[in-house]
Amino acid sequence: MTTPISVSACARAATAEEAAYRIDYPLAYARSTRVVAFDETAAKTVRSVSDGPWGKAQFYTTSDSGEELITLDGERRPMAMEIEHSDSVIMVATNSIVSNAAAAVGVACRERSIMTAGLLLLDAGALGGDALSALRPYARILLVPADEEDLFELLKGIRA
Amino acid sequence: MGKLFRRYWQPVLHTDELPEDGCPPVRVKILSERLIAVRTPEGEYGLMDEFCAHRGVSMFFGRVENGGIRCPYHGWKYNADGQAIEVPSELNNSEFCKNVKLRSYPLVKVGDLLWAYLGEPKMQPPLPTWEFATVPSGQTFTSKRLQESNWLQALEGGIDSSHVTWLHGGGPTGAGLEADPLFAGAKGNQYNKGDVKPSFEVVENEGGLLIGARRNAEEDHYYWRVTPWVLPNFTLVPPRGDHPVHGHFWVPIDDENCWAWSFDYHPTRDLKEAEVAAMKAGAGVHSKNIPGTYRPEANKDNDYLINRDKQKTGELFSGVEGIAIQDSSLQESMGPTVDRTKERLVATDAGIIKARQKLRRAVEALRDHGTEPMGNVPEHQNIRSVAIVLPADQPFVEGIGDGFEARAGVRQTTV
Ligand code: FES
Ligand SMILES: [Fe+2]
Numbered sequence: 001m002t003t004p005i006s007v008s009a010c011a012r013a014a015t016a017e018e019a020a021y022r023i024d025y026p027l028a029y030a031r032s033t034r035v036v037a038f039d040e041t042a043a044k045t046v047r048s049v050s051d052g053p054w055g056k057a058q059f060y061t062t063s064d065s066g067e068e069l070i071t072l073d074g075e076r077r078p079m080a081m082e083i084e085h086s087d088s089v090i091m092v093a094t095n096s097i098v099s100n101a102a103a104a105v106g107v108a109c110r111e112r113s114i115m116t117a118g119l120l121l122l123d124a125g126a127l128g129g130d131a132l133s134a135l136r137p138y139a140r141i142l143l144v145p146a147d148e149e150d151l152f153e154l155l156k157g158i159r160a
Numbered sequence: 161m162g163k164l165f166r167r168y169w170q171p172v173l174h175t176d177e178l179p180e181d182g183c184p185p186v187r188v189k190i191l192s193e194r195l196i197a198v199r200t201p202e203g204e205y206g207l208m209d210e211f212c213a214h215r216g217v218s219m220f221f222g223r224v225e226n227g228g229i230r231c232p233y234h235g236w237k238y239n240a241d242g243q244a245i246e247v248p249s250e251l252n253n254s255e256f257c258k259n260v261k262l263r264s265y266p267l268v269k270v271g272d273l274l275w276a277y278l279g280e281p282k283m284q285p286p287l288p289t290w291e292f293a294t295v296p297s298g299q300t301f302t303s304k305r306l307q308e309s310n311w312l313q314a315l316e317g318g319i320d321s322s323h324v325t326w327l328h329g330g331g332p333t334g335a336g337l338e339a340d341p342l343f344a345g346a347k348g349n350q351y352n353k354g355d356v357k358p359s360f361e362v363v364e365n366e367g368g369l370l371i372g373a374r375r376n377a378e379e380d381h382y383y384w385r386v387t388p389w390v391l392p393n394f395t396l397v398p399p400r401g402d403h404p405v406h407g408h409f410w411v412p413i414d415d416e417n418c419w420a421w422s423f424d425y426h427p428t429r430d431l432k433e434a435e436v437a438a439m440k441a442g443a444g445v446h447s448k449n450i451p452g453t454y455r456p457e458a459n460k461d462n463d464y465l466i467n468r469d470k471q472k473t474g475e476l477f478s479g480v481e482g483i484a485i486q487d488s489s490l491q492e493s494m495g496p497t498v499d500r501t502k503e504r505l506v507a508t509d510a511g512i513i514k515a516r517q518k519l520r521r522a523v524e525a526l527r528d529h530g531t532e533p534m535g536n537v538p539e540h541q542n543i544r545s546v547a548i549v550l551p552a553d554q555p556f557v558e559g560i561g562d563g564f565e566a567r568a569g570v571r572q573t574t575v
Binding site for chain 2: 014015016018019022027030088090115116117127129132133136137139140141142143144145149150153154157158159
């Protein structure tokens with residue numbers, strides 16, 4: 001059964017002219033994005049992207065266990081509390097990812113249904129299976145390999 | 161972006177549209193240019209400016225004659241290269257002719273399609289080698305439909321795997337894709353249903369990107385569906401069982417319309433009669449068009465024949481029949497060119513973000529350094545989509561090995 005198009009409805013899909021008149025209101029920032037670097041090399045990239053024009057994004061490295069997130073100013077905060085009110089966590093690592101920190105953060109996100117994305121930066125040579133295994137189970141989407149511009153574009157895209 | 165497109169061969173016509181030597185010409189609009197395609201009585205293909213160099217009438221009304229096409233207004237005649245060869249009104253006919261030439265582009269047949277190259281002659285890349293166009297004719301089927309939206313909007317739908325479980329859900333038996341004869345019965349469908357929240361991996365590839373959707377399979381294994389995108393506008397869908405592989409070309413007509421070319425092919429066997437019948441009837445990625453046109457019967461003027469009852473019961477999640485129209489209905493509803501400053505992307509859109517970035521980089525590299533774009537050479541075109549089960553700790557690119565390579569006589573990697 002198809003319903004006839006009623007006279008009061010906009011019978012046609014949007015046209016270019018109409019699109020130009022779409023109601024214009026500023027988009028709010030995403031609620032809050034956390035960007036976490038899991039090794040020294042990744043931290044450099046995160047640091048350099050962090051001075052972008054961001055709204056509510058926050059940038060960290062982690063303690064070895066992942067129980068603490070460390071702000072770029074060196075302040076240590078409990079990880080669980082820091083991610084509690086975020087809507088996405090972006091995990092950044094390179095082949096030199098070593099600790100179990102990614103697992104701790106990943107599990108905490110999963111328990112809270114927080115969207116996760118992973119960026120594996122290629123520091124040297126081919127991508128290591130270990131780096132992949134460390135992030136893969138926890139990232140809803142993984143960019144392999146990624147670079148600084150990817151992190152920037154992703155943050156821009158999600159209005160972080 | 162237009163300049164980038166002019167570095168590639170693009171499909172412009174099905175060979176059926178110029179079915180025989182000396183047949184009527186066909187109007188072609190591509191990259192906002194209006195052109196006329198001819199097939200001379202000698203069998204030469206030509207693609208040239210639609211409008212006569214004299215007073216600008218449409219050569220669509222011209223008469224195809226030996227050696228070319230003649231304008232019906234005052235009888236100027238052009239060969240397949242657009243070169244004027246007779247100007248009856250001029251006394252010194254041949255001298256005048258030399259300086260009259262309609263802009264023309266090469267038009268060549270590869271497979272069942274006619275391909276055009278609209279760029280500078282000296283930059284012309286090798287002829288297309290896409291597997292769907294180069295397998296024997298019985299193994300492949302291609303259809304086209306008009307999509308009333310910008311090509312990029314359509315392409316972005318093609319690489320956005322996360323919409324599949326939503327938009328294409330439901331079906332006559334409530335079994336989703338299972339109900340479509342071109343998908344049914346594959347083991348992969350069970351993994352699909354068993355894990356409705358896939359994760360994604362976006363991997364750089366020489367010609368573009370590989371977008372892998374991963375679902376849980378047996379213990380410590382993942383079921384991967386890998387969609388290649390090759391710059392600028394070619395995508396493949398991962399295979400299912402022994403069904404044909406399908407994919408798309410999204411060819412810009414102008415900023416607000418594109419041709420969605422949809423193809424199905426099998427690398428090693430002929431398509432079955434029943435399969436071709438289903439494709440012709442609009443199953444799978446194909447559409448049922450208004451007879452004599454390439455506009456789908458379900459289009460924006462009739463709200464794509466949406467069925468609210470089926471939508472309510474969930475028999476068809478979107479209420480719209482057919483994968484192709486499910487996609488086009490929503491992509492056209494965004495407007496001819498969606499305003500991307502008003503989007504609110506989420507992390508799973510990273511594949512789209514990455515594709516836009518690659519396109520932008522390619523455009524800039526071409527503009528600023530004349531860098532040859534990727535995707536217009538055989539090495540980038542001999543590619544396949546893949547569906548495979550792999551151990552959980554393996555990079556999918558490694559596990560699949562040469563499954564991505566189109567190799568004559570070798571079956572696709574599929575589950
Ligand atoms: S307009 Fe074509 S010959 Fe005069
Ligand atoms: Fe789709």
